Amino acid sequence: MCRHRGARICVDEAGSVKRAFQCPYHAWTYALDGNLIAAPDLTSMPDVDRVAYGLAEVHLREWLGYAWVNLADDPPSFEDDVLSAVTERLGTLEGIDGYEIDRLSVGKRIVYDVKANWKLIIENFMECYHFATIHPELTEVLPEFADGYAAQYYVGHGAEFGDEVRGFTVDGSEGFEKLPALEEDRDRKYYAITVKPQVFINLVPDHVIVHRMYPLAADRTVVECDWLCAKEVVDTGRDVSRSVELFHRVNEQDFEACERCQPAMSSRAYAHGGVLVPSEHHIGGFHVWLVRKLESAD
Numbered sequence: 001m002c003r004h005r006g007a008r009i010c011v012d013e014a015g016s017v018k019r020a021f022q023c024p025y026h027a028w029t030y031a032l033d034g035n036l037i038a039a040p041d042l043t044s045m046p047d048v049d050r051v052a053y054g055l056a057e058v059h060l061r062e063w064l065g066y067a068w069v070n071l072a073d074d075p076p077s078f079e080d081d082v083l084s085a086v087t088e089r090l091g092t093l094e095g096i097d098g099y100e101i102d103r104l105s106v107g108k109r110i111v112y113d114v115k116a117n118w119k120l121i122i123e124n125f126m127e128c129y130h131f132a133t134i135h136p137e138l139t140e141v142l143p144e145f146a147d148g149y150a151a152q153y154y155v156g157h158g159a160e161f162g163d164e165v166r167g168f169t170v171d172g173s174e175g176f177e178k179l180p181a182l183e184e185d186r187d188r189k190y191y192a193i194t195v196k197p198q199v200f201i202n203l204v205p206d207h208v209i210v211h212r213m214y215p216l217a218a219d220r221t222v223v224e225c226d227w228l229c230a231k232e233v234v235d236t237g238r239d240v241s242r243s244v245e246l247f248h249r250v251n252e253q254d255f256e257a258c259e260r261c262q263p264a265m266s267s268r269a270y271a272h273g274g275v276l277v278p279s280e281h282h283i284g285g286f287h288v289w290l291v292r293k294l295e296s297a298d
Contacts, residue, residue: 003036003053004028021055030055064201065102065228066210085195091156096193096201098182101208104228107240112223112251116258117265118198118215119290121223124254125192125200125211127280134253137246141165141172142190149279158189158203168204170245176206176233196289202247206230207240209247219262225251 002009002023009023009030020037022029029038034055042048059070061078068082087093114121124130131138131145139146142159161168167175168190178187182205193201202209208228215221227244234240264270276284 001056002026002028003055004039063102064096064210065104082195085193086201088155089193090191095156096203098186099179099203099208100181101210101228103231104179104208105231105234106226107207107229107234108227108244110225110244110248110251112225112255114221114223114255114258115219116221116255116262117218118213118221120258120261120265121213121221121255122194122197122286123283124258126194126283126286129277129279130257134257135250137170138250141168141246158186158191161188161190167206167243168246169242170249171242173242175204175243176229176238178205179207179230194286196286197293207243219265223251223255 001007002025004023004026007023007025009021017032020029020031027038027040028036031037034057036042036048036050036054039045039048042050059072059075061068061070061082063078063082068078070076070078083093086096090096127148128145129148132148135145141161143162144159162172165172165188167173169175186203187205189205191203193203195201198213198215200209200211202211206229210226210228212224213221214224225247227240227247229240229243273287
């Protein structure tokens with residue numbers, strides 16, 4: 001955003017510039033390093049410091065082919081807050097390397113506008129207690145989920161495909177070739193990773209699904225979901241619809257459930273929160289993490 005009046009400098013989904021960004025409102029112009037390099041009558045305004053009024057800096061880390069941004073002046077450790085989520089789930093940080101996520105391509109992106117708080121979406125993603133009720137397609141592919149125990153319940157555990165299931169697709173039919181660097185013991189298994197506070201990583205043998213949540217209000221969250229496939233799958237135009245359709249249905253089912261819960265969040269009858277059954281202990285862990293973050297921000 002422009003430091004002058006807060007106008008959005010770039011409103012396009014994607015694009016490129018060679019040397020500078022220019023605000024379309026008053027033509028303040030910034031170099032690629034963020035410094036203010038030009039503005040109408042800037043030479044007659046000696047009090048406008050070109051460095052002090054440059055674009056705001058943020059902390060950036062590239063990982064898994066994504067840009068991870070933190071807006072805090074003093075950000076928490078990326079290793080402790082992000083990379084540790086992989087270790088906690090898979091047992092080792094190297095466990096994610098075989099998927100070579102930074103070499104995959106986006107086969108499909110769907111954006112969901114969910115009328116629910118982001119914390120409800122986190123809670124929903126972390127538990128499988130609801131699977132037998134609202135996810136018939138997913139429990140056909142991953143039968144153990146029908147018992148209500150989440151894949152995130154056990155460190156290193158991957159939910160196994162059903163005996164007759166050939167791929168992570170909406171009808172259990174064959175998907176794509178296994179990702180080439182993936183270890184044999186991860187074939188025919190699904191792993192879910194929650195990177196708090198707003199990213200989900202879903203690992204299956206032939207593709208990866210990444211959710212990013214953007215809270216816009218107390219009762220509204222935009223969720224961007226990418227289906228990442230091998231580059232040759234995307235480049236050759238192979239049909240990804242059956243792979244996409246499975247988790248797209250899961251998303252729609254989950255988000256409808258979250259929207260069903262949202263009205264109660266402002267009810268006095270729910271003022272002390274809900275009930276966690278034993279298989280949801282990791283949701284309790286999320287609550288503890290959240291309270292600690294809120295307390296440390298005071």
